Amino acid sequence: MDTTTQKQASTRKRWMVATAIILFVLILDQIIKYLVKTNMQLHDHIDITSWFQILFTENKGMAYGMAFSGTWLLTIFRLITIIPLFWILTRIIKKHLPMGLVVCLSMIIAGAIGNIIDNCLYGLIFTESYPEYLGMPIAHVVPLGQGYGHFLDGKVVDMFYFPLFTWPQWVPILGGKVFFNAIFNFADSSISCGAIALLLFYSRFFHIKQKEE
Template identity: 40%
Template sequence: MSLRKAYLLIFLVLIVDQISKIYIKTNFILGEEVEVFNWFKIHFIENEGMAWGTQIPGTYGKLFLTLFRLVAVGGIGYWLWDSVEKKHSSNYLVVAIALILAGAFGNIIDSVFYGVIFDDSSSQLATLFSKEPYGTYFHGKVVDMFYFPIWQGNLPEWLPVWGGRNFTFFNAIFNVADVAISTGVGILIAFNKKAFHHKEA
């Protein structure tokens, strides 16, 4: 795969990711939910940190995470460029790196800019390019919306640790960027030999 095609893939993922997030921010109040199917819901949440709604604690945790992401994206970007330039890397590897890069960059946009272009979503629909933004640069919140509670119920009493507790599978709420990252990592794991197989010159 050429670098141009890899960039096109990254661009398409970013466009879908940002359009979906902006739509949710400007059409949903924080915590609002719409049921598409009983196993699929659009549920608007925001998180301070890592992928799939997890968070990093501490006063400077958010800033540290955002700066770390920027450094990581630079490294992943170089990995993509180097893999394509060598001309021996498989398409599996190039696609995987491009997806991971797109996903990481998508969530970075939220973290860096959303705090200064949106107002608060907790009790109102957010306004894009608001005159009263909710945060500052590098302290924006990542928008998540896809929720797949495929099964909900009480676990059998005989199960150790979790027995008798209410359980939801799948409980994470995520976004397009998270899907891109997970898909890229999944390709590297599932197609490991093909991804890291060097083509003959």
């Protein structure tokens, strides 16, 4: 096998890995969100262990429930951000850089797309979710355009909650508060794991252009 053929095979392999990761994250993320959205009331929870719960929440903000005013602005920002990420992924694949870079960036891209789907489509295809005490039915899928909101106005579904421990009351400022009280989804975890691994193991590749020069 000549060098050109080997490079072509390597490029195909990297694209296959990137595509598989993106599809896996997207499909699993949407399955989890659908099951939670259509089987739980808002703020309902399932105790898996003393430190892990499935807690159904929705937000119009950023990852881990952080607030952001203007859902459509955030969605447009996410859409714009994905474009350079895809461009970087293409460069990494074409230059045959380490497979780990392909994996990390694919996880980040997949997680971003997962939450974009919520923002773009959930308001169009789902009915509103309500807390159990309001006595409203569990949300369900409706024909396109008959949901609780408009395009770019959907709420992101979150469900993973890890209340690892509560700070002792004597601890200044943090006393009585839960350590790591963020509620997140599979897409958020994909972004975080990809970004952390990228920083820990591949930060030297952030300056590819300088290295080439």
